[in-house]
Amino acid sequence: MYARSDFARAHIFKHCPEACISSAYRLPLILRELFSYQSDFICLQEVDRWVYDKYLLNALRSYRNMDGIFLAKRAVITDPNDPTKVKVDTEKEKGEGCAIFYCRTRFELVSECGLPSILHYASNVPFLSTMLNNFNSTTLSHGSTGHSFGEENTETHIQKSLSQCLISGVFREKSTTSQSPLLIVSNAHFYFHPSASPIRIIQARTVRHYLSKLAMGYRQSDNKPIPIVFCGDINQCPGSDVYTALTQGNGFPSDDEVAYQPIFESAYVNNPPEFTNWVPGFHNVLDVILYNTDSDLKCIHVLPIDPLQKIKELLTQLINADGQSVPDSSQLGLPNAYFPSDHIALVADFSWDSLKHTSK
Template sequence: MNDLIAAYEKRSTESNPALDSSVPEQFPVDWSCCVETSKGHCLLVLVLRALTSGSQSGRSASTPSQPCLIVANTHLYFHPTGDEIRMLQAMAIRHHVFMVREETQSANNAPVSVIIAGDINQDSKGPAYEILLGNAVTTDSLKHSVLAPPECPHREFQMRPTYVIESPQFTNWVPDFHAPLDVILYDAHSGLRCTHTYPLCSAEEITRLALENTRNVTDEEKPPYRGQPVSECDVYALPNRAFPSDHLALIADFQWPSAKEDRWNANSSLSRNS
């Protein structure tokens, strides 16, 4: 990890014409500034434990306690060609969450499940997404990179996406750009199950709702559209009067296995391995 950071800091002081020429005008190409700015992006981690109806005072150290849930939320760096920065951020996130998971399991003698969510500013073809899942990073996902594809930390710690978002679906829509940039990932091997996800709105549905919310608004009251002029298809891009954010919400329901299911899974595992 330290070698990767050192290599990227060296990259930030050098010019890369192939990469710099692909950066839209509104984004900076001062990579030393980008590296410093990205350090302000953080990770929030919360450890939750299921409530129990009985007293735990008589529980011995060897008796399993109620299951725990680790919820981590992040916002990765925004720059359109900052894949290397986001990859390093994802590796740090993955390592930290894994260590919290290990410490929680050891301290509570309980099953621990993990959810990682947030705006990763990258679609499912990018290296940060692959790292967060626990997959290997390919050279195809690191365009114009000076870094060799790194080894994903803690490969045994596998995550699964709740949403598989295919074009033309998106979670972010602004003039001249739309893409699935947000994720909810979970540790399915712990027994945690995603039982339901809330459907994403289409551009047509967003436009219809925005029109309904502006029907009785005068031209003077309408806010100017960001990035004017915009194409006709982007007139109601996010945010608008119906959607206050430039990102759509991802909503998922999860369920822990019951004690009965835990016993069934243990027996099933034994029968398959015997």
């Protein structure tokens, strides 16, 4: 949906031929890639509702024996009398959201949960609500060098950021015993605007708070933390304040109800990619697979991501082989005729002591 929008076509994906941006072209390539990973869990962002219902769920059920859960973002309603004003309706769904697919021969869904609006949840947690209430145009303008919302647009962007959701599932390994280990898998897509890192910091702290609270409700008999895997497009690179707020946080206030402080680490900590998102003029690591290292969960392998220069060389070879003219390297990017998404997939293998086998 977003890739086909007028704004995306005019400003972000204008390098991609019109025929290659269509769903009919991209979806089979995406599905072929998903099949190739042979995963136990798949987390996707910016999934159109119809693509989930009519395409992905049916295909993954048939060919990979997977089931899925989906949560749509909240609808952003434009004021009919003033197109510059928008408001989020937390009771209505937008046409796209986040999905988690899981292998139903290995895992069963114990509980489907999540946050239809991440920041709506934040407004009901005292210390997070204070952060929201302290928001203003200066906060946003100072959040990122070289960008500013402008004072008149601050409320608009805060409203838009209220639409972002977090989907989570509590899963149990299928076994003959009810003592099979539990696992939390969670997935989110943070607000995208270049100046919005202060908003993303609140989203990050909110997600951390929610997952910590969820984990406390499923404390294991040996008192070890339940394993958590968080996947997401956080629209911020490692080392940023947003990344730190998500992985380490600053602790929760002493009067907060959540006592558990998970220690999150990237699955790619020992093999960090150069990028996960690449369009002309921009590339960076915006996506994460995080897990709580204070649990029994261990990351044993990740799928390496080639350097950008190597990807450019491969893309040039493919274009030449098809007899097409190769554009200037500054005009290369994702998606294109060979890579159907503007993001590169992160893939990791995990194991934990109480699970009989590794899981991807």
